[in-house]
Amino acid sequence: xxxxxxxxxxxxxxxxxxxxxxxxxxxxxxxxxxxxxxxxxxxxxxxxxxxxxxxxxxxxxxxxxxxxxxxxxxxxxxxxxxxxxxxxxxxxxxxxxxxxxxxxxxxxxxxxxxxxxxxxxxxxxxxxxxxxxxxxxxxxxxxxxxxxxxxxxxxxxxxxxxxxxxxxxxxxxxxxxxxxxxxxxxxxxxxxxxxxxxxxxxxxxxxxxxxxxxxxxxxxxxxxxxxxxxxxxxxxxxxxxxxxxxxxxxxxxxxxxxxxxxxxxxxxxxxxxx
Ligand code: ZN
Numbered sequence: 001x002x003x004x005x006x007x008x009x010x011x012x013x014x015x016x017x018x019x020x021x022x023x024x025x026x027x028x029x030x031x032x033x034x035x036x037x038x039x040x041x042x043x044x045x046x047x048x049x050x051x052x053x054x055x056x057x058x059x060x061x062x063x064x065x066x067x068x069x070x071x072x073x074x075x076x077x078x079x080x081x082x083x084x085x086x087x088x089x090x091x092x093x094x095x096x097x098x099x100x101x102x103x104x105x106x107x108x109x110x111x112x113x114x115x116x117x118x119x120x121x122x123x124x125x126x127x128x129x130x131x132x133x134x135x136x137x138x139x140x141x142x143x144x145x146x147x148x149x150x151x152x153x154x155x156x157x158x159x160x161x162x163x164x165x166x167x168x169x170x171x172x173x174x175x176x177x178x179x180x181x182x183x184x185x186x187x188x189x190x191x192x193x194x195x196x197x198x199x200x201x202x203x204x205x206x207x208x209x210x211x212x213x214x215x216x217x218x219x220x221x222x223x224x225x226x227x228x229x230x231x232x233x234x235x236x237x238x239x240x241x242x243x244x245x246x247x248x249x250x251x252x253x254x255x256x257x258x259x260x261x262x263x264x265x266x267x268x269x270x271x272x273x274x
Pocket of ligand 1: 179204248
């Protein structure tokens, strides 16, 4: 399912994918490679500051697809939970400033905290940030993470759980992110993508390597692993998704490469395997 993408019109790269590059280098490198979209990780804003980044991004001609990442709502103290909400509100301001229509939420978890409690705190946190996001014209998107991260990164581990949360909160500025790295194994994925429908706000790709040598920083280029990326993209498009395809690869191996060469590999893998 899914037809090959024959041009680069929908290709977006996350700044973390080319982590050794500054924002200035990433903007130049992506533009040179004909990549039209960029997703900004918040750490990439440090080089030029928020206002400087906004100005440079505007001048670059790149489309800012999203800001990564908000979330990390659960905490063991109420002060910690409030701090997370405040930080997410700052992320909303940053997104609005740089023209990012969307913030991806890595919702958070605390080792030892009951996962149902963490999900309840996540729902409260999202609800607390939504009015500020809506006023700023920024959407929030719940990204389910692979269950290997349920200890400390996200208590939302399936698209079904993300859909449940979005349907419970019910807000026009809240949706879900489908990341094939986190979700490919789920027997309910096709059904949950269909259920998410127009709530799918963004779509992330990379591949699952065998063996995976590092739980965080060993993602593969598309086509290097076992994820049926094109099929999953087909399901998302059947559900109504027509946005950017975002390449999000954390890889110690690829970060060690000359990044211009790596972006060329990303481009090739995108055309061949997405
Ligand atoms: Zn992702």
